[in-house]
Amino acid sequence: MLTKNKCIVLSKLKYGESDLIVKCFTKERGLVSYILKGVLKSKKSSSKVVYFQPLTQLVVEENFYPKRTLHHFKEVKPYYIYKSLHSNIFKSAIVLFLSEILANTINEEEKNEGLYTFIETALQYLDAEGDYANFHLLFLLKLTRYLGFQPEQETHKSTFFNLQSGIFENTDYGLYSISGHNLYLLKRLLGINFDDLKEVKINSEQRQSFLNMILFYFELHLEGFKKPKSLKVLNDVFH
Secondary structure, three states: OOEEEEEEEEEEEOOOOOOEEEEEEOOOOEEEEEEEEEOOOOHHHHHHHHHHOOOOOEEEEEEEEOOOOOOOEEEEEEEEOOOOOHHHHHHHHHHHHHHHHHHHHHOOOOOOOOHHHHHHHHHHHHHOOOOOOOOOHHHHHHHHHHHHOOOOOOOOOEEEOHHHHHHHHOOOHHHHOOHHHHHHHHHHHOOOOOOHHHHHOHHHHHHHHHHHHHHHHHOOOOOOOOOOOOHHOOOOOOO
16 A cells, blocks of 8 residues: 655665665654665656755655565655755754764664654754754754663752763762763753753864763663764864
């Protein structure tokens, strides 16, 4: 039966001479991989390659067969057209970085509407926002909720945060304990919304330090997690 499904593009890979394999996070079925046969060779289809830029939001028509590894589109088109995400060099760097993070962390082949709605809404906010230098920091922090290792929300007056246990405490456990400005920023970001980011003022060195800290937090809690290759590009753009 022909069905419609929303999806967000996580990655694409050239397969053979003219095919693409596109990994998408779908609203109804979680992670799904699609193969687009001949899309790089056919003049009729080549115009649609632009649809598969990182984190593009699409609606697809398909006949879905659960036992298949690679699925096929019947029809595909954008359902939200970005105004700036792929044309603004700073936002493009964020998008490339976050798409790599999401491709590395989302492995569920089942519906997760809460995670889907979070990503969809956050990207649309980024597309429309003019003050976005700290967007990726809050995005990663909020993403931990859906991946199952959200930091403890009760920040109180503790002087350390334990990256390994995910809780605030008053004991320094060396490598796994953070304090100082990273601790302050973590407490500041926990519980706020994207609209509140305008009030968070940090410089590029503080931003890079906090980002490295939260990526280490991901490494501790996600088996096989690796720092994105696009991290250097992101740091260079926002330095």
